[in-house]
Amino acid sequence: MLNVILNIVFIILLPLAFIGVINKTKAFWSGRKGASIIQPYYDVLRLLKKELVISRTASFLFQIYPSITLAAVFMAALLIPFVMHSSVITIEGGFIFFAYIMAFGKFLSVVGAMDVGSSFEGMGASREASFSTLVEVAFFIIMGSIAAITSDNTFGAITLILEKAGTIGYLIKILSIITFLILILIEGCRIPVDDPNTHLELTMIHEVMILDNSGIDLAMLTYASALKMLIFTSLIANMIIPESSPLLLFLLLYFLIVFAVAFGIGTIESAIARLRMSRVFDFICFTSSLGIIMLALIVVSMFS
Amino acid sequence: MYFFLIGVCLILAGGFASIFAREERKGLLFLLFFSTGSFLALVISLDSLFFSTFYCFSFNLPFPAGQVKLLFDPLSAFFISMIAVMGFLGVFYGNSYLKSYLNKDYGITSHYIFLGVFFSALILLPVIRNAFFFLIAWEFMSLSSFFLVLFDRKKKEVISAAINYLVTMHISVIFLILGFSILSFFSGSYDFSSFHNIFNNNRFLADAVFVILFIGFGFKAGLVPLHFWLPKAHPAAPSHISGLMSGLMIKIGIYGILRMLLIMGNLHIEIAYFVLAIGIITMLYGILNASVQNDIKKLLAYSSIENIGIITCGIGVGLLGIVYNNTLVAFLGFFGGLLHILNHSIFKELLFFGTGSVYTKAHTLNIDELGSLTKRMPTTSILFFTGVLAISGMPLLNGFISEFLIYMALLSGFKIHDLNIVIVFMISLASMALTGTMALMCFTKLFGIAFQGMPRSEKVKEVTTDVGMWMLLPKIALAAFIIIIGLLPNVMLLVFEPLIKSFVRAENFSQASFFTFNLLNIVSLVSIIFLSLIIIILAIRSFLLKNKKISLYKTWDCGYQAGNQKMQYTSYSFVGPFVEMFSNLFTKKENLNSPKTLFPSKGHFRVNIDDLLEVYFTEPIINGIKKILAKFIWIQNGSTQIYILYGFIFLILAIIGLFIYS
Numbered sequence: 022m023l024n025v026i027l028n029i030v031f032i033i034l035l036p037l038a039f040i041g042v043i044n045k046t047k048a049f050w051s052g053r054k055g056a057s058i059i060q061p062y063y064d065v066l067r068l069l070k071k072e073l074v075i076s077r078t079a080s081f082l083f084q085i086y087p088s089i090t091l092a093a094v095f096m097a098a099l100l101i102p103f104v105m106h107s108s109v110i111t112i113e114g115g116f117i118f119f120a121y122i123m124a125f126g127k128f129l130s131v132v133g134a135m136d137v138g139s140s141f142e143g144m145g146a147s148r149e150a151s152f153s154t155l156v157e158v159a160f161f162i163i164m165g166s167i168a169a170i171t172s173d174n175t176f177g178a179i180t181l182i183l184e185k186a187g188t189i190g191y192l193i194k195i196l197s198i199i200t201f202l203i204l205i206l207i208e209g210c211r212i213p214v215d216d217p218n219t220h221l222e223l224t225m226i227h228e229v230m231i232l233d234n235s236g237i238d239l240a241m242l243t244y245a246s247a248l249k250m251l252i253f254t255s256l257i258a259n260m261i262i263p264e265s266s267p268l269l270l271f272l273l274l275y276f277l278i279v280f281a282v283a284f285g286i287g288t289i290e291s292a293i294a295r296l297r298m299s300r301v302f303d304f305i306c307f308t309s310s311l312g313i314i315m316l317a318l319i320v321v322s323m324f325s
Numbered sequence: 326m327y328f329f330l331i332g333v334c335l336i337l338a339g340g341f342a343s344i345f346a347r348e349e350r351k352g353l354l355f356l357l358f359f360s361t362g363s364f365l366a367l368v369i370s371l372d373s374l375f376f377s378t379f380y381c382f383s384f385n386l387p388f389p390a391g392q393v394k395l396l397f398d399p400l401s402a403f404f405i406s407m408i409a410v411m412g413f414l415g416v417f418y419g420n421s422y423l424k425s426y427l428n429k430d431y432g433i434t435s436h437y438i439f440l441g442v443f444f445s446a447l448i449l450l451p452v453i454r455n456a457f458f459f460l461i462a463w464e465f466m467s468l469s470s471f472f473l474v475l476f477d478r479k480k481k482e483v484i485s486a487a488i489n490y491l492v493t494m495h496i497s498v499i500f501l502i503l504g505f506s507i508l509s510f511f512s513g514s515y516d517f518s519s520f521h522n523i524f525n526n527n528r529f530l531a532d533a534v535f536v537i538l539f540i541g542f543g544f545k546a547g548l549v550p551l552h553f554w555l556p557k558a559h560p561a562a563p564s565h566i567s568g569l570m571s572g573l574m575i576k577i578g579i580y581g582i583l584r585m586l587l588i589m590g591n592l593h594i595e596i597a598y599f600v601l602a603i604g605i606i607t608m609l610y611g612i613l614n615a616s617v618q619n620d621i622k623k624l625l626a627y628s629s630i631e632n633i634g635i636i637t638c639g640i641g642v643g644l645l646g647i648v649y650n651n652t653l654v655a656f657l658g659f660f661g662g663l664l665h666i667l668n669h670s671i672f673k674e675l676l677f678f679g680t681g682s683v684y685t686k687a688h689t690l691n692i693d694e695l696g697s698l699t700k701r702m703p704t705t706s707i708l709f710f711t712g713v714l715a716i717s718g719m720p721l722l723n724g725f726i727s728e729f730l731i732y733m734a735l736l737s738g739f740k741i742h743d744l745n746i747v748i749v750f751m752i753s754l755a756s757m758a759l760t761g762t763m764a765l766m767c768f769t770k771l772f773g774i775a776f777q778g779m780p781r782s783e784k785v786k787e788v789t790t791d792v793g794m795w796m797l798l799p800k801i802a803l804a805a806f807i808i809i810i811g812l813l814p815n816v817m818l819l820v821f822e823p824l825i826k827s828f829v830r831a832e833n834f835s836q837a838s839f840f841t842f843n844l845l846n847i848v849s850l851v852s853i854i855f856l857s858l859i860i861i862i863l864a865i866r867s868f869l870l871k872n873k874k875i876s877l878y879k880t881w882d883c884g885y886q887a888g889n890q891k892m893q894y895t896s897y898s899f900v901g902p903f904v905e906m907f908s909n910l911f912t913k914k915e916n917l918n919s920p921k922t923l924f925p926s927k928g929h930f931r932v933n934i935d936d937l938l939e940v941y942f943t944e945p946i947i948n949g950i951k952k953i954l955a956k957f958i959w960i961q962n963g964s965t966q967i968y969i970l971y972g973f974i975f976l977i978l979a980i981i982g983l984f985i986y987s
Binding site: 069071072073074075076077078079080081082085088089091092093095096099110112113114117118120121122124125127128131132134135136137138139140141143144146147148150151152153154155156157158160161162165166168169172174232233236237238241298299302312316319320323324 | 696697699700703706710714717718719720721725728729732733735736737739740742744747748751754755757758759761762763765766768769770772773774777778779844847848851854855858859861862863866869870873874875876877878879880881882883890892893894898899900901902903905906
């Protein structure tokens with residue numbers, strides 16, 4: 022019960038702090054003092070109080086899609102282990118459900134962006150849809166390989182890797198963690214795939230899709246996008262932390278890892294520039310090739 | 326059984342009865358006959374499905390057919406009940422859809438006659454157990470659907486598409502005749518049950534005959550590379566016919582394959598891998614091409630190919646489960662594949678009917694000429710959106726359930742400790758995922774460009790009202806099916822259990838069934854939690870917005886003040902990055918004529934993307950055949966006397982053949 026409550030508390034409270042840490046890191050590297058880590062909470066609260074401005078072109082879908090997208094990401098988060106390797110809802114084939122619910126959110130945000138008839142939002146929507154085609158494949162191969170090796174279809178399988186695969190399990194863990202790190206950058210729309218701070222519409226993906234959203238809708242989309250990053254970070258954390266660790270140690274390590282990932286993202290954003298749009302594809306393909314290496318490892322460990 | 330036959334006769338009679346009615350009343354009269362007939366058929370088949378009543382009827386036909394047996398088993402009962410319900414909705418919709426074609430010399434009467442013939446053949450096919458009679462009914466179905474496609478016969482492209490369809494179906498029939506005659510040659514009878522031994526005696530012969538029949542049925546189902554008629558015939562046919570062809574007729578191809586599998590009994594491992602491989606290729610190729618189409622119906626036709634691929638993939642996984650003695654994999658695979666047959670016919674009909682409604686109002690199906698329909702035709706748009714979400718396999722709706730079952734079959738298959746299975750299932754898993762995400766891309770494009778944004782042409786600006794209630798009703802019913810199956814999949818297990826049992830015969834069948842039932846219970850529970858989460862968040866949103874002003878303003882255009890509908894993303898620009906990513910898989914011809922003068926002048930951009938297999942596979946074959954056949958052109962010299970001589974020679978040969986045979 023405690024785990025369930027902690028899971029939900031983390032899902033609700035942590036994502037915005039995650040963004041806060043990234044922004045603080047970026048400020049640190051550029052020599053600024055930067056906003057406080059809890060600044061994103063103020064931003065979201067401010068947005069909640071604001072009125073709405075809606076495009077004349079938009080239809081009913083434009084008003085309901087941010088809520089559904091948020092619900093989808095929230096639901097996906099309930100399927101993911103946050104604290105103590107346990108998720109709120111554990112089901113067979115959990116990762117398939119997870120991927121499809123995330124896709125549901127993506128579907129609505131793409132369609133919602135197309136609703137205002139802007140060429141910029143069409144651009145973002147088109148890129149989001151095109152790039153996600155390959156990202157999902159990588160995710161499915163990774164999670165499918167883990168399911169194959171552990172004979173477990175739930176997300177709990179990630180804790181069983183070492184037990185079932187022996188030493189090769191370390192390699193599998195490292196590869197999956199790298200893939201998830203890249204997925205954070207892609208799904209969270211961070212550099213080198215997308216730059217959340219740019220103000221040139223032509224080069225943006227996620228930010229350009231929400232140009233016309235305001236008030237509470239924008240708040241929901243901001244939160245959903247932060248939660249997406251936290252979801253993959255939690256997967257990484259649960260993969261690294263040993264299963265036997267007690268709650269306090271777990272929480273300590275968990276916060277450490279979440280902080281480290283956020284710090285890493287901030288550092289990457291300070292250190293390198295965005296990739297050219299046509300190079301993004303190669304970057305995404307990299308995840309799929311990692312997946313194929315995973316598959317080879319699985320075959321080795323299962324049949325040797 | 327007699328009730329079923331009366332039902333078939335009523336459907337057939339309905340078409341001919343429409344001769345005697347006034348033009349406006351023809352549809353209603355046919356609907357009356359059809360609903361009575363299909364209701365009888367539905368009752369009988371549901372009775373057979375749930376209470377395992379094996380209705381049987383047999384009669385003798387003169388040489389060479391012999392005894393013809395009509396027999397109900399779960400498989401035929403499933404197909405017949407699907408045809409009865411979906412067919413009813415199609416005819417209901419067609420009645421209102423054809424209103425704008427009345428009294429304009431379109432041949433409404435012949436349309437209804439052929440519709441009657443089409444449905445009576447379609448509904449009869451699943452019970453026929455005699456190869457000869459099966460082929461006759463098959464031919465009736467193909468020929469009548471040719472005339473149904475040919476409805477708008479004043480258009481040149483309709484005629485060429487219909488003839489393409491006719492020829493393709495006859496190539497398909499050649500394979501079927503070949504396969505069935507080999508079987509009946511060895512067994513000495515046309516009865517399906519006599520083929521069983523042939524399949525079991527000679528492994529090579531069995532595989533060869535299976536592949537021949539698979540090709541024959543594959544043409545009808547639209548399996549890659551035999552799919553090329555689908556994207557041509559669907560845009561040519563009127564929308565309710567496209568819906569019926571895509572929803573029901575191509576499934577009869579799948580029925581044929583399933584029937585052959587049932588007759589074969591014990592399986593060879595090569596066949597299981599073969600079916601799975603074809604399924605994967607079909608779904609990937611179908612959706613890849615669907616995403617670049619500009620015409621809604623062509624896009625939907627390619628998406629039908631994709632869904633047939635998913636169905637075949639599910640069946641292939643189920644077959645591998647049987648071969649490797651894993652009941653759970655077999656159960657889940659077959660359940661997923663068979664459920665997807667039903668699901669696809671539901672959402673594809675919904676989408677085609679939605680397309681028909683758009684066409685009645687906007688008179689175009691080019692995605693780039695539509696737009697802004699969510700505001701102009703709200704109810705149609707919501708229903709279409711439901712269909713689009715379902716076909717992309719989104720949770721809460723039925724498409725997800727069948728895909729989820731196939732995924733679960735693949736995941737359970739990893740427990741079979743076999744190298745081939747792990748690799749093949751992992752490839753299938755990745756392909757399913759890729760298909761799913763490409764479907765997302767394809768259908769966000771379809772909905773985003775064709776239904777949203779500003780009107781993209783003058784044609785849409787004239788649309789002010791939604792279609793009438795009679796055109797909406799069948800779509801509402803279909804959308805309700807989609808949501809019910811999506812939220813309560815556990816109920817569907819009860820319907821499908823006897824059906825799956827006829828394929829998967831194993832001792833631990835009930836265990837697999839129990840596991841699946843629990844799985845679906847949880848899926849249903851999670852879906853309902855998800856639905857309530859959506860509702861809660863929407864409620865919170867409207868609560869927070871209660872006393873706030875919602876103001877309307879123009880779309881953000883980056884400070885540019887003269888934005889118009891021409892600046893919106895188009896169908897091609899939406900898939901542009903995607904086409905660039907997979908540029909090797911498309912044959913893209915770009916033609917850019919940009920303004921070269923200093924002052925603004927006109928320019929144009931045109932891009933053509935052709936079906937890769939059609940360009941590099943089908944066309945070379947057709948050209949080769951054309952070359953060979955050109956050498957025989959002297960046979961057709963136009964002189965009547967010679968033709969009579971041909972007839973005479975044929976008769977003599979037939980008589981001689983008959984003597985030798987008997």
